[in-house]
Amino acid sequence: MTNVDEVGKSSGSARRRQVVAEYETYLRLERGRSPHTVRAYLADLSALFDFADHRGVELAALxxxxxxxxxxxxxxAGAARTTLARQASAxxxxxxxxxxxxxxxxxxxxRLRAPRAHRTLPGVVSAGDAAAALASAASGAAEGDPQAVRDHAIAELLYATGIRVSELCGLDVGGVDFGRRVVRVLGKGDKERVVPFGGPADAALQRWLAVGRPELVNEKSGAALFLGARGGRLDPRAARTVVHQVTGSVPGARELAPHGLRHSAATHLLEGGADLRVVQELLGHSSLATTQLYTHVSVARLRAVHEQAHPRA
Known part of the structure; x- marks a missing residue:
């Protein structure tokens, strides 16, 4: 026979599952959170519930x-400050x-507060190493293999625009305006922005659409700009692998994840004289403080600008 405690526990579990399902819908549809953020928040919530259960605290008494x-x-347990900050936010x-x-x-x-997270920066490559990696990707695409042509276009576009890998994978063919050389990107919070790209990315994209994409396209492709090996929309994990392979192709250069390539693009823009607020707009940052993390230009660069610009240098 089922005792009263077991009935209560079963009823509480059903109520909790209902609450979690409703909360997931809220995160996805009302808050517009990305699938990655929703998964992270729900995992944190599950860990919190397990902890509360262990202490005998019911959901309504949290x-x-x-x-x-x-x-x-x-x-x-050794959680990093960034993890604690995310869990507190969740x-x-x-x-x-x-x-x-x-x-x-x-x-x-x-009133819940967590230790302030240390804002760490990803790795960055020099402009020379970035150029060498992209040249290597172009060489690999020269023979026309569809995936090699795609990989070259991915690397060129990510470096040219500094967009996020999730934004890249979400691009549709119609989102590229070759006349104005811009891509229409749907970023965090479903905010749309327009980001320009240059000649090398233009050429790589044109070639992908002409000789690469037609070889992979099928009934699963839809309007997706970049396709996976089976013709569906490119998965962010596959795009990350592409970036690791392209940046790792240069002997002695740092192998980067997509965020590192984004960071490199932002750093090179700022070192080239771009205005901080322009870079903020290009990257899709809601706060200028986030963009300021990219201003770690070298002491040599600072000294060179000082000597050129300051009357008493």
């Missing part, structure tokens, strides 16, 4: 003390939503 104890437990987002929906009597996470 309070600030439990939230703080959970973060403390994560910190003691908890606050959930409790604010849960309070509005009546799941919680009040927003218990409104």
């Amino acid at each position: 309070d600030l003390a439990t939230l703080r104890a959970w973060l403390g437990d994560r910190a003691a 908890a606050r987002t959930f409790t604010a939503w849960a309070a509005r929906r009546g799941v919680l009597a009040s927003d218990s996470g409104v």
Whole structure:
């Protein structure tokens, strides 16, 4: 026979699953969070619930003390500051939503704070190494292999625009304006922006559309600009592999992930004299403070500009 405690536990689990399903819908449809962010927030929420269960705290009784104890437990387990900051954000987002929906009597996470995350920068390659990597990709695409042609176009476009790999994979053929040399990008929060690209990316894209994409296209392709080996829209994981291979093709150069290539593009723009707010717009940053992380120009560059510009240098 099923005892009363088991019935209560089963009922609580069903209620929690319903709440999580509704919360996931809220994150995806109302907040416009990316699939990656939704997965991360739900994983954090699952970890929080497990912790609360272990302490005998039911969902409706989730309070600030439990939230703080959970973060403390994560910190003691060795979680990085960036992870703790994300988990605190996930908890606050959930409790604010849960309070509005009546799941919680009040927003218990409104005063939850985590250690400030250290903003670390990804690796960066020199402009010379970037050019060498792209030349290597162009050489590999010379014989017309569809995937090699695609990989060259991916690398050229990412470096030319500094767009995110998720934004690249979301591009449609109609989103490229060759007349004005711009791509229409759908970024975080479903915000659309227009980003220019130069001659090398133009040529690589034109070749991909002329001789590469037609070889891979099928009924699964739809309007996707970049396609995977089976003809569907290119997956971000496959695009990351492409970037690692292209940047790793230059002996002695740093192998980069797509964010490193984005960082390199932003750094080279700023070192070339681009205005910080223009770079902010190109990268799709909502805050100028985020873009300022890219201003780590070398001491040699600073000295050269100082000597050129300052009357008392």
